[in-house]
Amino acid sequence: MAAPVPPPAARRVLSQCNSRSVPTAHRTNGQYPFISSLRARGRTLVLVGFDDRSDSILRNAETVTAAILRTLAEQLGDTLLLVGGFSMGGVITRYALAKTELQRMDHHTGVYLSFDSPHRGEWVPIGLQAFAHHLAEVDDTHLRQISSPAAQQTLWRYLASVGGTPQESPLRAEFNEQLRRVGGWPRIPRLLDVSSGRGDGVGNGTQAREKTLSCSGPLFDGTYFLAQQQGDPAEAAVLNGALGGPHTITTRGFPEFDGAPGGTLESFGILGDALAKTGENIDMSHRAVCFVPSVSAVAVRDLDRQEDLCANIDDLPPDESELDGFLLSADNGPHAAMTAEIGEWSSTGSPTDRTAASAPARPVGRHETTVGAARPGWDGPHRPRCVGGRRAGPTAPR
Numbered sequence: 217m218a219a220p221v222p223p224p225a226a227r228r229v230l231s232q233c234n235s236r237s238v239p240t241a242h243r244t245n246g247q248y249p250f251i252s253s254l255r256a257r258g259r260t261l262v263l264v265g266f267d268d269r270s271d272s273i274l275r276n277a278e279t280v281t282a283a284i285l286r287t288l289a290e291q292l293g294d295t296l297l298l299v300g301g302f303s304m305g306g307v308i309t310r311y312a313l314a315k316t317e318l319q320r321m322d323h324h325t326g327v328y329l330s331f332d333s334p335h336r337g338e339w340v341p342i343g344l345q346a347f348a349h350h351l352a353e354v355d356d357t358h359l360r361q362i363s364s365p366a367a368q369q370t371l372w373r374y375l376a377s378v379g380g381t382p383q384e385s386p387l388r389a390e391f392n393e394q395l396r397r398v399g400g401w402p403r404i405p406r407l408l409d410v411s412s413g414r415g416d417g418v419g420n421g422t423q424a425r426e427k428t429l430s431c432s433g434p435l436f437d438g439t440y441f442l443a444q445q446q447g448d449p450a451e452a453a454v455l456n457g458a459l460g461g462p463h464t465i466t467t468r469g470f471p472e473f474d475g476a477p478g479g480t481l482e483s484f485g486i487l488g489d490a491l492a493k494t495g496e497n498i499d500m501s502h503r504a505v506c507f508v509p510s511v512s513a514v515a516v517r518d519l520d521r522q523e524d525l526c527a528n529i530d531d532l533p534p535d536e537s538e539l540d541g542f543l544l545s546a547d548n549g550p551h552a553a554m555t556a557e558i559g560e561w562s563s564t565g566s567p568t569d570r571t572a573a574s575a576p577a578r579p580v581g582r583h584e585t586t587v588g589a590a591r592p593g594w595d596g597p598h599r600p601r602c603v604g605g606r607r608a609g610p611t612a613p614r
Contacts, residue, residue, distance in 0.1 A: 248559035257563060262287050270364035273304070273391055277312040284312070284323050296326030299405070302552045303508070304370055306330025306409070311395055313402035328405045329562060332412040332479040332552040335538075336512035337372030337519055339473045341428075341483055341505065342382045343441040343453025345375040346465045350455045372512075372519050373470070378455070378463055382470075400538070407539045410558045412479030412551055413510035415544030417528035420506060422475035425450075428502040429484045431457070435496055438462060441484060443474040443502065446522060471522040474505035479551035481507035507551045514542040 254261050264283040266276045284299060301309045310330065316323045340362065348358040361367065368374050368385035375382045401407060422428070422443050430440035438456035445451075449466035456462040485503030492498050509525055511517040515538040517524035529544060543561045 248554045248556045250554045250559045250563065253559060253563045259563075269304075270361065270366045272365040272387075273308050273311060273369050274394060276308050276366075277315065280309050280312040281316055281323075284316070284325070285321075288322075288324050294324075297324055298327040298329055299323070299325045300327075300329035300331070300408075301333070302331040303333055304366060306333025307335065307370065310335070310401060311398065313405065314395070314398040314400065317402055317404060318398045323402075323404070325402070325405045328402055328407050330409045330513075331554075331558070331562070332508050332513050333409065334370050334508045334512050335409075335515040336509075336517070337388075338370050338508050338512065339372055339476075339506055339519075340481075341441065341444060341452065341474060342373065342375055342467050342470075343455075343465050344483055344487065345382075346378050346453060346463070347439075347441075347455060347487070349375070349378045350459055350461075350463065353459065372473075378465070382467055406541070408541045409514050409539050410543045410545075410562060411510045411513035412508070412545055412553060412558075413506070413513065413548045414477045414546070415510055415514075415529040417477060417526045418548075419472075419475040419477050419526065420480055420504070420548040422502050422505050424472040424475065426501060427499075428474070428505070429488050429498060429500045431491065432497040432499070433457070435494075436491070443505065444470055444472055446470065446472060471519070471525045473509070473519075473525065474502070476506040476509050476525050477548055478506045478509035478511075478513065479553075480504040480548055481551050483507070504550070506548070510544060514544065515539055 251261055262283065264280055266279055269276070280299075284297065287297065299309050299313060300306055307330070310328065310333070313323055313325060313328060345362055348362045352359040362371075363374075363376075365387055368387040369391040371385065371388065373382040374385040374388070376385075424443055424445035426443045428441045428443050431437060436455075436457035438461070439454060441453045442451055444467070446469075448468045450468070450470065451464060452467050453465040454462050455465065482504045484500060484505065488498050488500040488503070509519060510529060511524060511527055512519060514529065516529055516532060516536050517527050519525050543558065545555065546557065549555065
């Protein structure tokens with residue numbers, strides 16, 4: 217049965233809520249002046265923009281490849297590049313570099329660096345995904361965001377309808393296969409990452425089955441969301457109000473994602489604030505929950521099991537990560553936020569070309585993913601943790 221059509225005032229409310237609900241993109245800049253710090257150290261920053269950042273990772277990787285080739289064409293001297301990106305930008309550049317190598321094209325990159333990138337997937341609560349579908353009859357803005365190619369390629373589990381079963385999106389399965397075909401990772405540069413989450417297995421304090429956000433009208437009376445819990449089934453949310461219901465949203469066999477160690481996103485806070493501004497009575501106990509788990513950012517474990525999701529990375533054998541080095545944060549902070557710790561390590565502590573280098577590349581554009589010319593040598597005190605015993609120089613193939 218079709219849900220009742222809400223009055224005009226309700227439709228305006230829904231539009232406001234939907235336009236500000238959980239974003240698929242992604243990052244908080246933080247307070248550290250990262251770009252200024254790079255420039256002060258004599259580095260040139262090349263910024264790459266996308267016509268549509270929600271487009272397929274495979275397509276946006278073509279833009280990154282074009283930017284790398286243009287940078288090399290306009291470069292003065294022979295300095296190796298540092299190529300990487302924030303959040304999904306790190307996945308895009310990972311694929312672009314790996315494909316370039318498969319095509320036997322010279323990307324002239326010494327270091328690959330990603331910032332809290334979802335190498336093993338990212339998490340948006342299933343209840344919030346269901347809410348996007350719940351609103352779609354009157355405003356599909358958020359549904360179009362959460363269902364975009366890029367979102368489906370990076371979400372660990374995707375919900376295709378209110379009554380559907382959360383599962384890996386076919387678009388994610390296809391992307392992972394394409395990534396496998398190009399080798400998974402670039403093999404020439406050193407592979408580095410920074411995570412916005414802790415490495416000791418300590419979560420953000422959100423307890424499984426806690427009520428994160430609840431509504432008491434006038435539009436969504438009886439709607440509430442629970443922090444992800446284990447169980448088969450496990451209740452994640454109940455959706456009710458002007459658009460019909462109640463609809464009980466459940467998951468089966470999921471670990472406790474919301475409280476896991478990792479970079480956080482104000483998933484419930486964004487929605488709760490928007491609802492409150494429209495006059496909805498809300499009770500919100502958790503604004504931010506885990507978005508990119510630490511084990512995903514540093515490519516150490518998959519996300520299917522509780523013991524892997526909350527693994528103590530500090531105690532794991534160094535060869536469990538697919539990276540050459542990584543930095544974990546002192547606490548679970550906002551996703552991809554540029555803290556002083558991360559900024560200093562990224563701009564002064566990452567290994568770069570140790571040969572003599574002349575002038576860096578000239579900037580060629582604007583953007584979100586970073587392609588930068590690296591300076592030679594170790595020019596800072598923070599040496600990254602080396603994993604996998606791979607200590608070869610940045611130009612040595614593995």
